[in-house]
Amino acid sequence: MISQRLREAIAGVFSEVDVALAYQQGFDKLHATPCFMTMPEEINKLIWNPLCVHNLTSYLPSLKKKKVAVVVKGCDSRTIVQFMQEGLINRENVVIIGIPCNGVISVNKVLHETNHEPIEDITFGENGEITVKTLKGEKTLLLSDVCPDKCKTCQYPTPIVYDRLVGDPITSDKSPDSVYADIKEFENKTLEERLQYWEQEFDRCIRCYACRNACPMCICQDSCIAETRDPHWISQRATLSEKFMFHMIHALHLAGRCVECGECERACPMGIPVNKLKRKINLDMKELFGYEPGIDPEDKPPLYTFKVDEVTIKEHKI
Amino acid sequence: MTENKNPYLPDLATVIKVIDETPNIKSYQVILNDPEKMKMFSYEPGQVGQLSVFGVGESTFVINSPPTRMDYLQFSVMRVGEVTSVIHELHEGDQIGVRAPLGNWFPYEDMKGKKILFIGGGIGLAPLRTLILFMLDNRADYGDITILYGSRTPPDLCYKDDLKEWESRSDVSLILTVDTEYPGWDKRTGFVPTVLNEIAPSPEDTIAITCGPPIMIKFVLQNLAKLNFKDENIITTLEARMKCGIGICGRCNIGSKYICKDGPVFSLAQLKEYRAEI
Amino acid sequence: MADTGFVQKEKLNDFLNELSKDAVVYAPCLEGDTVIFKAFDSGTTLCLDRPANNPPKLVVFPQSETLFSFKYKKDAEDPRKMSVELEANTDFPRAIIFGARPCDAKGFRIYDSVYIDTNTPDPYYKGRREKTMIATLCCSAPSPGCFCVAVGGGPAHREGSDVLITQLEKGYFIEPVTEKGRAILNVPRIEDGEQYAEEAHKRQLESHDLVRNPFAEDGQPKISRALFDLDEFWEHVVSKCLSCGACTYLCPTCYCFNITDEQALNNGERIRSWDGCMFSHFTLEGSGHNPRPTKFKRFKNRVGHKFLYYPEKYNGVIACCGCGRCIRHCPVSVDISEIVSYLRGPRFEFTNEPPESMGTDTNSQEQKQ
Numbered sequence: 001m002i003s004q005r006l007r008e009a010i011a012g013v014f015s016e017v018d019v020a021l022a023y024q025q026g027f028d029k030l031h032a033t034p035c036f037m038t039m040p041e042e043i044n045k046l047i048w049n050p051l052c053v054h055n056l057t058s059y060l061p062s063l064k065k066k067k068v069a070v071v072v073k074g075c076d077s078r079t080i081v082q083f084m085q086e087g088l089i090n091r092e093n094v095v096i097i098g099i100p101c102n103g104v105i106s107v108n109k110v111l112h113e114t115n116h117e118p119i120e121d122i123t124f125g126e127n128g129e130i131t132v133k134t135l136k137g138e139k140t141l142l143l144s145d146v147c148p149d150k151c152k153t154c155q156y157p158t159p160i161v162y163d164r165l166v167g168d169p170i171t172s173d174k175s176p177d178s179v180y181a182d183i184k185e186f187e188n189k190t191l192e193e194r195l196q197y198w199e200q201e202f203d204r205c206i207r208c209y210a211c212r213n214a215c216p217m218c219i220c221q222d223s224c225i226a227e228t229r230d231p232h233w234i235s236q237r238a239t240l241s242e243k244f245m246f247h248m249i250h251a252l253h254l255a256g257r258c259v260e261c262g263e264c265e266r267a268c269p270m271g272i273p274v275n276k277l278k279r280k281i282n283l284d285m286k287e288l289f290g291y292e293p294g295i296d297p298e299d300k301p302p303l304y305t306f307k308v309d310e311v312t313i314k315e316h317k318i
Numbered sequence: 319m320t321e322n323k324n325p326y327l328p329d330l331a332t333v334i335k336v337i338d339e340t341p342n343i344k345s346y347q348v349i350l351n352d353p354e355k356m357k358m359f360s361y362e363p364g365q366v367g368q369l370s371v372f373g374v375g376e377s378t379f380v381i382n383s384p385p386t387r388m389d390y391l392q393f394s395v396m397r398v399g400e401v402t403s404v405i406h407e408l409h410e411g412d413q414i415g416v417r418a419p420l421g422n423w424f425p426y427e428d429m430k431g432k433k434i435l436f437i438g439g440g441i442g443l444a445p446l447r448t449l450i451l452f453m454l455d456n457r458a459d460y461g462d463i464t465i466l467y468g469s470r471t472p473p474d475l476c477y478k479d480d481l482k483e484w485e486s487r488s489d490v491s492l493i494l495t496v497d498t499e500y501p502g503w504d505k506r507t508g509f510v511p512t513v514l515n516e517i518a519p520s521p522e523d524t525i526a527i528t529c530g531p532p533i534m535i536k537f538v539l540q541n542l543a544k545l546n547f548k549d550e551n552i553i554t555t556l557e558a559r560m561k562c563g564i565g566i567c568g569r570c571n572i573g574s575k576y577i578c579k580d581g582p583v584f585s586l587a588q589l590k591e592y593r594a595e596i
Numbered sequence: 597m598a599d600t601g602f603v604q605k606e607k608l609n610d611f612l613n614e615l616s617k618d619a620v621v622y623a624p625c626l627e628g629d630t631v632i633f634k635a636f637d638s639g640t641t642l643c644l645d646r647p648a649n650n651p652p653k654l655v656v657f658p659q660s661e662t663l664f665s666f667k668y669k670k671d672a673e674d675p676r677k678m679s680v681e682l683e684a685n686t687d688f689p690r691a692i693i694f695g696a697r698p699c700d701a702k703g704f705r706i707y708d709s710v711y712i713d714t715n716t717p718d719p720y721y722k723g724r725r726e727k728t729m730i731a732t733l734c735c736s737a738p739s740p741g742c743f744c745v746a747v748g749g750g751p752a753h754r755e756g757s758d759v760l761i762t763q764l765e766k767g768y769f770i771e772p773v774t775e776k777g778r779a780i781l782n783v784p785r786i787e788d789g790e791q792y793a794e795e796a797h798k799r800q801l802e803s804h805d806l807v808r809n810p811f812a813e814d815g816q817p818k819i820s821r822a823l824f825d826l827d828e829f830w831e832h833v834v835s836k837c838l839s840c841g842a843c844t845y846l847c848p849t850c851y852c853f854n855i856t857d858e859q860a861l862n863n864g865e866r867i868r869s870w871d872g873c874m875f876s877h878f879t880l881e882g883s884g885h886n887p888r889p890t891k892f893k894r895f896k897n898r899v900g901h902k903f904l905y906y907p908e909k910y911n912g913v914i915a916c917c918g919c920g921r922c923i924r925h926c927p928v929s930v931d932i933s934e935i936v937s938y939l940r941g942p943r944f945e946f947t948n949e950p951p952e953s954m955g956t957d958t959n960s961q962e963q964k965q
Contacts, residue, residue, distance in 0.1 A: 026929040028740050033929040036835040054928060058838075112629050116646045118740045135737070135806075204632055206650065206659060207870075208841035214927045222877055229400050235858040236869035238659035267927035269649055269842045271630035325716040326663045326855075326866070327684050372666040372680055372866070373859035377882070399882025413680045532885065559881045561855045564716045567871070568852030569879050571897070574905035593825065595887075 003048040005166045006071065006099065011043055013069050013095045013164070020069040021059055022097075023052040030107055030119040034059070049124055050143060053104045055079060055261040058216040061088045069095040073104070074170075075150060077159035078259040078294025079216045084161075085300055086257070088219065098162030100170040103143050103151035105130065108271070110146050114139060150262045153178040160295065180283045183276070198244070204270040205243040211274050212250060214267035217257045225249050251277040256285040256301040259294035288312060325564050328370045328415025329355060333408050334390055339476045340469075342397045343441055344406055347383075347390040348416065360419075361385055363426060363448045364555060364583045367418025368563050369393060369405065377401040378560045378578070380445040381418060386455035391418070394444045394476065420563045422583050424449050424527065424553065432525050433461040437538050439510045439530025440469050443476050445555045445582070446529055450484070457489060464519060468495040468510040472503050493517060511537035514545075521547040529555045536596055539586060549587035556582050556594075600789030601770040601781050608768065611785050612636050612694060619690035619729070622655045624648040636694070644695050644763065647739050649925065651700045651848035652693045656724045657707065659845075660869035663720065663855065668862040678862075686719040691728045699744050699919035701732045701756035703848025706917070709910045710851060720868070729776055732757035733768075734800050738807045741920030743933045746809040748816065749918055752800035762796035769796035810933040811940065816914065819903055820941025830892035833935050836928045837874070839891045843922035843930070844872035849902070849915045852878070873898050903936055 010020050019038050024045040026033035032051035036059075037043060048071075056070050057079040072080065080096060083089040110119070110132060117134035124130055128143035144152070157170040186194070209226060212218045226234055226246045234245050250264075258278040265275040285291055289302040290312045335347040346369075350356040363384055368376045377399075383392035397406045408414065426449065434453065438446045446465075453460050465484060469475045475494065484492045495506040495513045506513055511534065519526075526547055528538045535554055542552050558570035558577045565579030572594040575581065589596060603611045615621045616636060623636040626643040633652045634640065664684035671677035693700075704725070711721040735742075735751035744750055754760055758777030762769040769792045772778040780786070789796075811817040823829050844850040854871035858864055871878055874894050880886045888894045906915035916932070923931045 027923050027931040027934065030740065031929045033931075034836040059836075108629060116739065118738060200627070204627060204630060206841075206845045208845040208872075209875075210838070210840040210842040210927050213838040213840035222880070227875070227877055229856075235867075236660060236854055236856045237858060237867060238869060263927070267838075267840070267842070269846055269921075269925035270632065271628050271649070324664075324684055324686065324719050326718075326720075326868075327682060330680055330682070370866075372668070372682075373857050373864050375857045375866075376855065402882060411677055413678060415680075415682075557881070558887060559879055561853070564718075565714075566710055566718065566851070566853075567855070568873055568901075571901070571905065573900065574908040 002099065002167055003046065006048050006097065007043050007046050009097050009164045009166050010037070010046065010069060010071075011040065013097070014040055014043070016067060017069045017095055018066040019063065020071075021056040022046045022071045023048065023054070023056075026051075028119060029122050030110060048099065050103065050105045050130070050147075051107075051122075053107070053148070053266065055216060055263045057083070058214060058263060060094060061216075061219065064089060064093070067093050067095070069097060071097045071099060072159050072162065073099055073101040074154065074156040074159050075101075075259070075261050077161050078156065079261060080161055080294075081297050082217060082257060082259050082294040082301075084297040085294075086304070091297075095164070096159065096162045098159030098165045100158040100165070100167045101154075102128065102157065102170065103147040103154065105143065105146050106148045106266075109148075110141065113141055113146060148262055148266070149182070150260060153181075155179065161297065180279065180286075183280050183283050186276070187280075199240060201272045202243045202247060203240055204272055205247070206270060207238065207243065207246070208269065210267040210269060211247075211264035211272075214263040215250075215254070216261065216263065217254055217259065218250070220253070247274060247277060250274075251281055254278050255281045256289065256291055256303050257293055258282055325417070326562070328368070328376075328417045331391075331414050331416045333410055333412045333414060336408065336410060339394060339478075340474045343394055343476055344397075345382075345392055345394045345477075346405070346408065347392050348414065349390050350416065351413075359388070359391075362419070362423035363452045364421075364423035364445055365419035366421050366563075366578075366582060367391070367393065367416050368420065368560070369395075369401075370415030370417070371401060371404045371408070372413075372415060374404045375401045376415070376417070376561070377405070378420075378557075378563065380448065380555070380582070382444040382447045384448050384452035384455060386452055391416070394441060396441045417563055421578055421581055424583050426452065429525050430459045431461060433523055434463045435519050435524055435526045436463070436465040436467070437510060437514060437526060437528040437530070438465070438467045439534040440474065441476060442528075442530030442534070443467055444529075446527060447477055447480065449527065451480075454487075454490070461523070462491065463489065464491045464493070466493045466495070466510060466514060466517065468497070468508075468513065470497050471500050472496055509537075510534050511541045514538060514541050518545060521545055521551065525551050525553060527553045532596075539596060542586075549590060550585050552586040554584060554586065554589075556584060598781060598788040598790060600772075600793055601786040602767055602789040602792050603770060603786055604767040607785055609642065611783065612642070613638070614783050614785055615692055615694065615780075619692045621692045621694055622652055623694040633693070642695075644733055647697050647700075647735075647919065647921075648695075649921070650846055651703060651919065651921065652696045652730075653700075653703060653707075653848055655691055655693050656704065656728055657721060657851065657853075657870075660867050661720060663866045663868050665863065665865045686723045688724045688727050691724070693728060693730045695761070696730055696732045696757070697735055697919065698732055698751060698753040698755075698757065699742075699749055699917040700848045701730050702744075702749050702753060702917040703756070703919075704730065705756040706849040706906070706913070706915045707851050709913070729758045729779070730756060731759040731761055731770075731777070731780065733761045733763065735803055736763060736799070737803050739920060739924065741923035741931075741933075742918060743808055743810050743920060744918035745804060745807045746811045746817070746933065747914045747916050747918040751803045751807060760800075762799055764792055764795055764799065769793065771796070810937045812937075816912065817903065817936050817940050819936070819939045823939055823941045824896070824900065824904065827892065829938075830896050833938065834892060834895040834930060837891050837895055837930050838927055839874050839876065839894070840927065841870075841872035841874055842925050842927065843932075844874055844898070845870055846921040846925055848917050848919055848921075873901070899932065899935060899939070902932075903939070 023032040024035040055076045057076050121133040130141045132139050155172045262275050291302050330351040331348045337345040366380045370376045379393040395405045436446045484490045556577050560570050560578045561567040563578045565576035570577035573592045621636040622633050624631045625640040631643045631648040664682050667681045668678045711718040754773050758774045760771045853868050879888045902915040
């Protein structure tokens with residue numbers, strides 16, 4: 001079983017690190033939660049199943065001075081690659097325990113399917129079937145129906161970088177063309193439709209900044225434009241324009257840096273599809289610079305560099 | 319505050335004089351625009367006020383002129399952040415807002431008949447000044463008054479006119495110190511806590527009142543303990559980021575106590591009871 | 597006049613439209629898969645099946661509001677001189693919160709002690725509170741994370757409510773709790789509720805035992821001060837916290853705020869907006885000093901405020917209503933009820949010694965959070 005092999009893998013590197021980041025059972029059966037293990041006995045708490053949704057690499061920059069072992073899925077590993085590109089971690093201080101992943105669940109989608117009843121029990125079958133038990137009875141769901149959208153088009157089920165791999169590598173059977181299909185479809189809407197869509201979504205924003213703090217690539221810390229008064233570009237008013245402005249700046253700061261882990265959207269307590277904006281910009285970056293974040297540690301984000309002749313951009317002849 | 323039903327609404331006031339204290343500290347003498355309110359204004363030594371520059375914000379300062387001298391209210395402002403930088407641009411005649419008085423005050427009634435030891439550093443002399451002047455205006459009520467005051471360099475000493483006057487008075491003992499040697503400085507050098515050890519005041523019948531940078535306060539408190547001062551005879555005033563000034567907004571609490579409302583004046587005994595981290 | 601009322605299920609929207617005639621009605625509405633309190637109108641879809649993602653505190657304590665406006669005016673005599681005019685409005689329209697949950701209503705009582713029952717009452721909160729009627733829907737089942745019964749509440753708890761509503765097969769049984777709440781019985785389209793009273797009172801008791809009680813038999817968790825003051829404890833239990841504001845902004849009892857001036861040329865406003873003790877800038881002083889520099893210290897303050905400091909000030913009342921939102925909606929499932937249950941001590945069993953390697957270097961933790 002993968003959980004057992006994962007425990008063994010962590011036990012194997014435990015003496016080399018100060019802390020190991022993995023998952024344990026959360027407050028109910030539907031939630032896993034990150035655990036920071038510092039003592040060997042704690043390894044027994046560790047779990048691995050499709051509830052392990054969090055991108056644990058988000059904690060790495062704050063633990064830069066420590067030796068850390070971290071459990072990563074394919075999608076999470078892209079964050080590490082991006083960190084390496086931007087010098088946000090010391091690679092030699094991180095032991096990456098990779099796990100090939102067939103997809104995780106979206107807690108919200110499961111809750112939707114079960115009418116938000118408290119989940120009494122949840123079990124995962126061999127072939128992606130999920131049995132959920134509530135007070136009202138049992139229901140079987142398919143992982144492919146209740147996974148986050150990112151899993152439906154996942155191109156990197158096996159981590160791109162790792163020091164130990166637990167489980168056999170998986171090759172993606174999803175078409176690369178499918179990755180931005182939803183964004184392209186959304187682009188077909190009229191400007192008015194898109195504006196109306198975003199206005200309705202952002203109106204719910206409570207400015208709790210869960211999206212920002214859950215984002216592994218948000219690095220401005222206390223100088224975030226949302227709160228600083230130097231410069232004073234955004235007021236503390238809870239108006240649509242201020243919320244919009246914050247999310248636009250968040251998205252722009254991630255241009256060519258967002259690894260599309262979806263933590264921003266998962267973290268949002270108000271159900272705002274904030275990752276969509278970032279993915280739209282990533283699509284633009286891909287089309288403009290032929291660049292995909294978090295794939296090659298030797299690469300640099302396009303907006304971190306300057307080339308006199310960008311090979312992918314045709315300049316107007318003067 | 320009772321007559322002002324909206325505790326967030328400042329009284330409009332005018333700056334009548336600006337005094338350059340040090341390279342980064344200025345004092346502002348202000349009067350409330352409503353003469354009736356100014357006449358009725360009453361406060362106790364140690365209470366604070368929120369100064370507003372409308373469009374920028376508010377910041378908290380002690381009223382460092384004593385209630386015995388009510389021609390104006392004086393606040394001293396060190397330039398450290400957004401609001402204080404803008405206050406430093408103010409001139410005579412400029413309009414500001416004042417929400418005052420806020421908070422508690424020095425227990426001066428309990429200090430009557432006692433010897434008083436003031437220990438201040440830098441702008442930390444401001445809250446002490448209000449009590450020093452108040453006591454000098456009621457000199458007969460108090461025993462020996464000793465003032466130990468220090469700053470980084472001589473130009474960083476605040477209230478130079480006051481210092482001159484206190485130095486010349488026979489009923490006040492003033493000890494000045496600066497951190498290190500400085501051209502033209504012929505008085506003591508050394509940090510305030512160290513000088514405190516050197517002068518080794520007796521704790522007998524004495525109340526110690528201290529205010530200064532957090533690091534100074536920390537060592538002064540330690541050294542007073544070594545000199546056998548009792549916790550209840552050590553008084554300090556605390557600072558914190560404040561917004562509402564009425565114990566609601568949640569920033570300045572030490573456990574269940576709010577510095578803006580239950581403070582800023584606390585005895586060391588109280589702080590220990592509240593488990594403050596000093 | 598009848599003592600209770602009843603509204604048929606299919607007439608609920610009509611009933612709310614009647615209520616809307618002389619007050620703004622805030623009700624839980626469905627947007628996508630999110631339930632939020634917002635002003636009810638014909639275009640909104642009511643959702644009473646589960647507690648809203650956000651509590652209705654925004655009705656009385658908006659996310660941002662104007663304290664006063666200011667206007668600089670040039671002196672006609674001397675154009676270098678400016679005078680200032682201030683204007684404050686503390687007169688607010690009538691509002692009704694329909695479909696709050698008992699925990700939400702209890703949250704307002706936590707606010708009242710701080711904002712109203714003091715020698716400096718807050719005219720904005722008080723003004724809105726007095727104009728607001730709270731009609732609370734009893735819970736028929738717990739939601740994930742709920743623990744109201746552990747902090748003195750319950751699925752049919754009345755404290756803070758003006759009206760209690762119980763959902764039955766055919767509709768809604770409506771029971772005034774306060775004098776203010778009695779007005780609801782005058783609304784057209786309400787029937788006499790007497791024949792439903794027995795069924796409703798039975799229903800109100802049904803779900804009480806389904807709610808989890810993480811503090812076991814203690815009606816009121818007793819916190820071990822020794823453990824509470826142990827830095828290692830906090831470092832052990834909240835390392836995963838992201839220091840965002842989801843928990844505090846979704847909390848029916850969290851009432852901290854910021855005051856900022858927002859200016860446009862010579863006019864502007866001083867506004868009050870939600871702020872949260874989990875943000876590092878919350879206590880950051882102009883000098884750069886921060887009395888709560890780490891997320892551990894901040895989290896300790898949040899738990900301390902709810903379970904120690906507030907009770908110390910207000911007759912032992914816990915400033916947590918057990919709604920479970922901070923648990924349900926935390927991006928990393930930090931569970932305050934679990935932390936408090938550990939804090940009952942006398943000692944928290946660290947698996948062995950306190951995790952020193954994590955405890956000593958809180959500054960590096962600080963780099964991001």
